[in-house]
Amino acid sequence: MTVAQATIDRGAPTRARYGSMSRDRRWALRWSYFFLVLFAIFFLTPPLYMLITSLKTSAEISAATNPWWIYNPTLSNYIELLTSSTYITFFRNSAIVSIFVVCITMLISVPAAFALARMKFWGSAVLATGVFLTYLVPDTLLFIPLFKMFAVFNEWTDIQLINKWWVLLIVYPTLTVPFCTWIMIGYFASIPKELDEAALMDGANYRQILFKIFIPVALPGLIAATIFAFTVSWAQFLYPLAFTTSPDQLVLPVGIITTLIKGDVFNWGQIMTGALLGAAPPLIIYAFLMDYYIAGLTAGATKG
């Protein structure tokens, strides 16, 4: 757009006013690039520094040479972590929890969104608003009462929930389901009513309408919701920190922070490697499905 206009403008340099406009545009473009590069440096410094440190040996780190340069690149941190059983356990716990939470979230929120978007029932409008309000309730408000609830539950039923990784399967959906339901309501509501009316006329039941029409048509929304649920459960830090303590039950973020940081002997090469590997799954998903990721991000505020 800007380029096209700029070239058109350049085609008529004899007219003073147009010439100045094109010069303005070119300068605006140059300044934009200049500041974009500055901000990109700001935004990318921490991840790049993670990568730099992860390729260094402990000896090089403690020698306090130029921290921004790698003199003796090594993969030993990666090899050490990927062969360490504790790190693999954290990674496996994180993967299992996130995948299960994604499935649970979809099983709860897709039918609910369908019901709320298309089949009005008593209180459905209130519930739709309620879903949105629940999305606004932060985890930091709920972790203390939930902690106590699980303790009381243990007294009543003798089932221990605290310090078991699967307690996260119970609490993570409270973070993912409201938002996923909310954006799925938005996507479902944008499907023309004629489609399901036609299907009903042809004798389809609700299950067929949901699986044969709504899910295929709203597939981009479904992918966006899945990505959201996965990244939220992968990144969640407070609940696992409050509810799990023994090393074999920890998920990645908590595991790295509680076991790799040992007292004052910070093994930063390994910590950065662990953090970078821990950030890899969301980054890989983002790299391949960026458009869906962004669609999900903007849908929350604009689909309302």
Added chain:
Amino acid sequence: MVDAVISDVRGISTPRKRTGLRRMMQRKSTIAFFMALPLILLIGLLVLYPAFYAVHLATLNKSMQRFVGLSNFTFLFNRETFWMVVRQSCIFALTAVFFKALIGFVVAHFVHNVPANKQRRWRGILLIPWVIPPAMSTLAWLWLFDPSYSAFNWILVHLGLSPVIWTGDAFWARFSVILINVWYGAPFFLIMYLAALKSVPDQLYEAAAIDGANWWQRIWYVTLPMMRNIIAITVLFSTIVTFANFDIVQVLTAGGPIDKTHVFATWAFRLGIQGGDIPLGASVSLFMFPILAICAIFILRDIHRRGNEA
């Protein structure tokens, strides 16, 4: 419309003789209710109930056996640390949200300025901080701010400046947590504002240019009014999330030095989970509720208004 169709179909296809229960199970609203039932249970048991349970917990004594009324709150009001946490939470949230919104707005314009075929790449690069789990990226910042090996201090020293005690000094520790929060959250604003910028019709800018508006007038009289809704809603969302922030402060400073960077969430965690005083922790976390409620009311009003316009 669908209602009418269904009742017609049912009237023809189903035999008259059906028990009341069966007929009710076949009704559309009943099916819908059962489809939404897991959602209702989840919200009721794991969000609504704990929220009210927190209020109940806040009125108990430390061993949670005796009702003590509001004495947890009066205890908090008499502690200096509490007021420090209130002030720090407000400074943290307001400053961070302001700079996130500002940087997001400015950078969105820069991205909008570059040719359309290059925008995708820039957007992809600039959103990366938002994609990395904050607990992980804060570890990188912690290492960048390390007291003896800080990579920032290395640059400062080589520029001939004196090194900064990033996490050990109260002012710089507060600055650091805000900086990380801005770093993490600004890309979200950038994406939202970029989407909003693209929805402003070009004719408006052309009309403004013909009327002789300069760039500042174009932003003030065209861009901002057109983006008002999205700006309001992102700021409100972000205020809630930033007030409730936990990860960044917990990983970077864990509240230190001497409780100077505690926000409500980290202090509640310190008192309630680490200190074992669940009622007191619940009382602290409840102070997040008013902010949340105010923001929620504004967001709902906005959605309601948009719903009416549509």
